[in-house]
Amino acid sequence: MSRQRTISRSVELKGVGLHTGAEVCLRFCPAEGSKGFVFRRVDLEGSPEVEAIAANVTGTERGTSIAKGSAEVHTVEHVLAALVGAEIDNCVVELDAAEPPIMDGSAHYFCEALKEAGVEEQEATREYLVINEVTHYSDPEKDVEMIAMPYDGFSVSVMVDYGTDVLGSQNATMSSIDQFNEHFSRSRTFSFLHELEYLLDNGMIKGGDLSNAIVYVDKDPGADTMQKLQKAFNKEQVNVRPNGILDNLELHYPNEAARHKLLDVIGDLALVGRPIKGRIFARRPGHKGNSQFARMLFDKLKKEVKKGAPAYDPNARPQMDINAVMDMLPHRPPFLLVDKVLEMSETHVVGMKNVTMNEQFFVGHFPGAPVMPGVLQVEAMAQVGGILALSLVPDPENYLTYFLKIDGVRFKQKVLPGDTLIFVLRMIEPMRRGIISMKGQAFVGKKLVAEAELMAQIAKVK
Numbered sequence: 001m002s003r004q005r006t007i008s009r010s011v012e013l014k015g016v017g018l019h020t021g022a023e024v025c026l027r028f029c030p031a032e033g034s035k036g037f038v039f040r041r042v043d044l045e046g047s048p049e050v051e052a053i054a055a056n057v058t059g060t061e062r063g064t065s066i067a068k069g070s071a072e073v074h075t076v077e078h079v080l081a082a083l084v085g086a087e088i089d090n091c092v093v094e095l096d097a098a099e100p101p102i103m104d105g106s107a108h109y110f111c112e113a114l115k116e117a118g119v120e121e122q123e124a125t126r127e128y129l130v131i132n133e134v135t136h137y138s139d140p141e142k143d144v145e146m147i148a149m150p151y152d153g154f155s156v157s158v159m160v161d162y163g164t165d166v167l168g169s170q171n172a173t174m175s176s177i178d179q180f181n182e183h184f185s186r187s188r189t190f191s192f193l194h195e196l197e198y199l200l201d202n203g204m205i206k207g208g209d210l211s212n213a214i215v216y217v218d219k220d221p222g223a224d225t226m227q228k229l230q231k232a233f234n235k236e237q238v239n240v241r242p243n244g245i246l247d248n249l250e251l252h253y254p255n256e257a258a259r260h261k262l263l264d265v266i267g268d269l270a271l272v273g274r275p276i277k278g279r280i281f282a283r284r285p286g287h288k289g290n291s292q293f294a295r296m297l298f299d300k301l302k303k304e305v306k307k308g309a310p311a312y313d314p315n316a317r318p319q320m321d322i323n324a325v326m327d328m329l330p331h332r333p334p335f336l337l338v339d340k341v342l343e344m345s346e347t348h349v350v351g352m353k354n355v356t357m358n359e360q361f362f363v364g365h366f367p368g369a370p371v372m373p374g375v376l377q378v379e380a381m382a383q384v385g386g387i388l389a390l391s392l393v394p395d396p397e398n399y400l401t402y403f404l405k406i407d408g409v410r411f412k413q414k415v416l417p418g419d420t421l422i423f424v425l426r427m428i429e430p431m432r433r434g435i436i437s438m439k440g441q442a443f444v445g446k447k448l449v450a451e452a453e454l455m456a457q458i459a460k461v462k
Contacts, residue, residue, distance in 0.1 A: 002125070002126045003121045003122055003123065003124065003125060003126060004033050004034065004089040004090060004121075004122045004123075004124040004125065004126045005087060005088055005089050005090070005119050005120065005121055005122060005126075006030045006031050006032075006033075006035075006088060006089065006090040006091060006119075006120055006122060007028055007029075007030050007088060007091060007114060007117035007118060007119060007120065008030065008117055008118035008119060008120045009030065009117055009118065010027055010028060010029045010030065010117070011027070011028050011113045011114070011116050011117040012025055012026060012027040012028070012113075013025075013026050013101060013103070013109060013110070013113050014026070014101060015101025015102060015103050016101055016102065017074070017075070017097060017098070017099030017100065017101065017102060018063070018075055018099065018102035018105075018212070019062065019063065019074060019075065019099060020074070020097065020098060020099050022097045022098070022099065023097070024095060024096060024097035024099060024100065024101050025095075025096050025097075026079070026093060026094070026095055026100050026101055027093070027094040027095075028091055028092075028093060028110075028113060028114060028117055029091065029092040029093070029094055030090075030091070030092075030120065031090035031091050031092045032090065032122075033089075033090060033122040033123060033124030034090065034124050035090040035091075035092070036051060036052065036053070036089070036090060036273055037051070037052035037080060037083055037090075037091055037093065037270060038050065038051050038052065038091075038092050038093065039052060039066070039073040039076065039092075039093045039094075039095060040092050040093065040094045040095070041071045041072075041073070041095055041096075041098070042094050042095065042096050043095070043096040043097060044070070044071055047094075048068065048069060048070070048071035049068070049071070049092075050066050050067060050068040050071050050072070050073055051066075051068065051273075052066060052076060052080055052270060052271055052273075053066075053271055053272075053273045053298065054271040054272065054273070054291065054294040054295040054297075054298035054299075055295070055298065056068055056271075057271065057291045057294075057295065058072065059074070060286070060287035060288040060290075060291050061287075062075075062287075063075035063076075063077060063287060064076055064077045064267070064268055064271075064287045064290070064291055066271075072098055073095065073098060073099070073100075074098055074099040075099050075100060075102070076100065076267070077263075077264050077267030077268050077287065077290075078100070078102075078103075078106065078107045078110060078263070078264075078267060079093060079100050079107075079110055079267070080266075080267040080268070080270035080271070081107045081110075081180075081185075081263045081264070081266045081267030081270070082107040082110035082111045082113075082114055082185065082267075083110075083114065083270065084177065084180070084266050084267070084269075084270050084275070085107065085111060085177065085180035085181050085184075085185055085266070086111065086114040086115070086119070086181070087119075087177060087178075087275075088114065088119070089122075089124075089126060089275070090122070102212050103212065104188060104212050105188035105189040105212035105213045105214075106185060106186050106187055106188045106189070106260070106263070107184075107185045107186075107263055107267070108185045108186045110185075111180075111181050111185045115181075123345075123346055124345060124346065124347075125343070125344070125345035125346075126275065127274055127345075128274055128275050128276065128277045129272050129273075129274045129275070129276050129277070129278075129297060129301050130150075130277045130278070130311060131148045131149060131150050131151065131276065131277060131278025131279075131297075132150055132311055133150065134147065134148070134149050134150075135147070135148040135149075135296065135297065135300070137289065137292060137293040137296055139288075139289055139292075142284065142286065142288075142289065143283075143284050144283065144284050144285060144286060144288075144289040145281075145282070145283040145284070146280070146281065146282045146283070146285060146289060146290070146293045147280070147281040147282075148276075148278045148279070148280055148293075148297065149278060149279045149280075149281070150278060150279070151277065151278050151279035152277065153175075153176055153277065153279075154176065154177050154275065154276055154277060154278065154280075155173070155174065155175050155176065155278075155279045155280065156173070156174045156262050156265055156266060156279075156280045156282070157171070157172070157173040157174075157262075157279075157280070157281050157282070158171065158172050158173075158258050158259075158261045158262040158265060158282045158283075158285060159171050159258070159282070159283045159284070160257055160258050160261050160284060160285075161284065162192070162284070164192065164216070164218045165218075165244075166216045166217060166218050166244035166245075167192075167216050167218075167244075167257055170255040170257055170258035171255065171258055172184075172255055172258035172259045172261070172262045173262075174262060174266075180266065183259070184259050184262055184263050184266075185263070186252050187252060187253065187256045187257075187259035187260040187262075187263055188212065188213060188214055188249075188252070188256065188260060189212070189213050189214070189260055190213060190214035190215070190216060190256070190257050190260060191213055191214070191215055191216070192215075192216050192217075192218045193215055193216065193217045193218055193219060193221060193225070193246075194218060194219055196213075196215055196229075214245055214249065214251065214256065214257070215245060215246040216244060216245055216257075217240045217244050217245065217246065218244075221240065226238055226239075229246075261282070261285055262282075264285065264286075264287065264290060265280065265282050265285050265290055268287060268290030268291055268293075268294055269290065269293070269294050269297070270294075271291065271294040271295075271298065272294050272297045272298050272301065273298060273301070274301065276297075309422070309424075309443045309445070309446045309447075309448070310342070310343075310350050310422060310424060310443075312342065312352070312420070312422055316342070318340040318341060318342050318352075319341045319342060319343055319344050320340060320341035320344075320387070321340050322339055322340060324341070325338050325339070325340060325341065325387065327397075328387050328390055328391070328396055329383060329386060329387065329390075330400060331383060334359075334360040334361075335379075336383070337353055337376060337379055337380035337383050338351050338352070338353055338380060338383045338384055338387070338423075339351075339352055339353050339354055340352050341384070341387055342422075344387070344388060344391060346391075346392065347426060347427045348388070348424070348425065348426040348427065349384055349385065349387055349388040349391075349423075349424075349425050350384075350422065350423065350424050351380075351383075351384035351387065351422075351423045351425075352420065352421065352422055352423070353380050353420075353421045353423070354420055354421075355372055355415055355416070355417055355418065355419045355420070355421060356417060356418075357370065357417040357418070359372070359417070361373055361376060362417065370416065370417055371414050371415065371416060372414075372415040372416070372419075374409075374411045374450065377411070377415060377421070377442055377449070377450045378406065378409060378450070378452055378454075380421065380423065380442075381423050381425065381440040381442055381450070381452060381454070382401075382403060382440075382454055382456065384423040384425055384440075385401075385425040385436075385438045385440060385454055385456065386401035386456065386458075388425060388427070388436075388438070389401050389431065389436045389456060389458050390458060392431055392436075393458065398460055398461055399458045399459065399460055399461065400458070400459055400461055401456050401457070401458050402456060402457050402458075402459060403454070403455075403456055404435065404455045404456055404457055405454075405455040406452055406453070406454055406455075407452070407453040407455075408451070408452055408453045409450070409451070409452040410450065410451050410452070411449070411450050412447070412448050412449050412450060412451075413444070413447055413448075413449040414449075415442075415444060415449055415450075419444045420444065420445075421442055421443070421444060421449070422442070422443045422444075423440065423441070423442050423443075424440070424441045424442075424443070425438045425439065425440045425441075425454075426438060426439050428453070434457050434458045434459065435455065435456070435457050436455070436456055436457075436458070437453070437454070437455045438453070438454050438455075438456075439451075439453055440452050440453070440454055
């Protein structure tokens with residue numbers, strides 16, 4: 001089980017916002033486990049925070065904007081892409097304006113700042129959004145299509161084609177996240193000349209200049225347009241290169257446009273709120289489609305968390321096998337009711353029991369129609385919870401776990417021989433003075449079969 005990560009120390013950058021043109025200082029700050037990515041507006045009263053989640057998206061025009069209450073943050077995608085690329089889970093991004101600095105139009109400078117800050121591993125276990133079935137999004141009007149497929153890793157492929165000769169059709173693929181910094185972080189945002197003229201004529205991109213964007217010339221610019229650009233960007237002369245871009249900069253890659261769109265996809269999908277395990281395909285992606293796809297995945301994640309049924313992979317190595325379980329618990333057959341622990345953090349545990357026909361309790365409990373007794377389901381749940389409780393002390397072999405209270409017990413469905421019981425227990429509040437409260441659920445497949453709230457105390461063996 002991999003651990004969550006934050007940065008080791010705070011680090012800051014200064015620049016101007018692309019659309020606002022405002023001077024801004026951005027500071028990456030360490031954050032506690034399971035905090036996620038949060039933007040903090042230190043220029044506003046009370047320094048309000050905006051969580052970088054899909055539910056907080058308020059706009060996707062020329063960038064992704066998020067807001068909570070009166071606090072807004074615009075153009076967050078490059079910052080989020082850098083955090084994902086650095087494999088950071090928790091970070092507070094402090095801003096003294098409404099928009100991060102555009103820098104050179106890429107994520108490179110943010111990546112360099114995070115590298116300077118260093119990485120610190122945390123106690124909390126990293127939890128993923130695991131794509132376990134094909135998920136599809138499309139916008140026929142914009143000819144946008146996005147697909148997420150099961151994959152044991154994180155891979156992104158992007159295709160862009162806007163029907164222009166100057167850009168043509170481009171593709172880019174990142175097969176694993178460790179490729180991001182070297183091969184994608186330096187790819188810069190781009191615009192077509194006709195879009196740039198519109199933005200300038202409407203008073204947008206106040207912080208834009210010809211050093212932070214690639215401009216593809218998709219029409220005959222004419223002398224008037226070139227003079228307008230020279231004036232807007234305070235340049236003595238602006239020309240068009242043979243490859244069809246303005247001569248303000250050199251391309252880092254022949255397919256830099258596709259690579260930047262891939263960067264945007266990574267940043268926008270960070271709004272899911274967890275690192276993704278899956279393969280993403282995107283055709284003609286943009287911030288609107290990216291954000292709507294992130295919201296689709298975000299809503300799916302919320303449903304799965306609410307439903308609580310974990311995905312069980314019988315081929316995956318358990319966190320604790322039966323021998324490790326017996327090292328932790330004093331119970332022994334026939335009263336040991338846990339076969340293995342699938343995963344565990346400091347706040348939750350997932351355990352498993354295979355229910356077989358040769359269980360001793362089936363001898364006398366409805367022998368003609370065997371059903372696992374409900375009280376034993378609760379006992380098995382409690383034993384899984386006991387493993388979580390004992391894992392919180394340095395010498396678990398010197399402690400025992402005792403029930404103090406059971407509330408809200410409900411049995412939803414019969415448990416029969418041949419069933420595999422999956423138990424999920426989550427702490428309701430931190431353990432204090434050896435007392436722990438947990439919400440427990442038992443599943444067979446995706447069906448909830450039993451639930452209860454348990455309170456127990458761990459006590460040292462005399």
